[in-house]
Amino acid sequence: MKVYGITNCNTVKKALDWLKENKIDYNFQDFKKLGVSAEKLQEWDSKAGYEKFLNKQGLTWKQLDAQVKESVKTNTDALALLQQKTSMIKRPVIEDGDFLFFGFDEKVYESHFLNR
Numbered sequence: 001m002k003v004y005g006i007t008n009c010n011t012v013k014k015a016l017d018w019l020k021e022n023k024i025d026y027n028f029q030d031f032k033k034l035g036v037s038a039e040k041l042q043e044w045d046s047k048a049g050y051e052k053f054l055n056k057q058g059l060t061w062k063q064l065d066a067q068v069k070e071s072v073k074t075n076t077d078a079l080a081l082l083q084q085k086t087s088m089i090k091r092p093v094i095e096d097g098d099f100l101f102f103g104f105d106e107k108v109y110e111s112h113f114l115n116r
Helices: 010-021 038-048 066-071 075-084 106-113
Strands: 002-005 027-030 093-096 099-102
Touching: 002 010, 010 106, 038 075, 038 099, 099 106
Parallel strands: 002 027
Antiparallel strands: 002 093, 093 099
């Protein structure tokens, strides 16, 4: 299983703590240090749609120029922006086989990880 995120993000910390408490092994990739490939973003887009993981509630999106925000009209536009500004990706991203989830929701985690 792979977890993507930013180490100083509170939501990522909650998710990683939950995984540790429940003795679930994972590999972690820090967006700030390692980035995320265009291919990985395209994969997530094809599985979930970029709207699921483009975080428009966060500070990075809110601080963008209105012109930049308005320029995001297609998935190609969104994915290019997300690759440049990885802090706009909803975190954490959990990949576990066919399971792909953005964010932390204890009920979803329990349902997926504790019932397998």
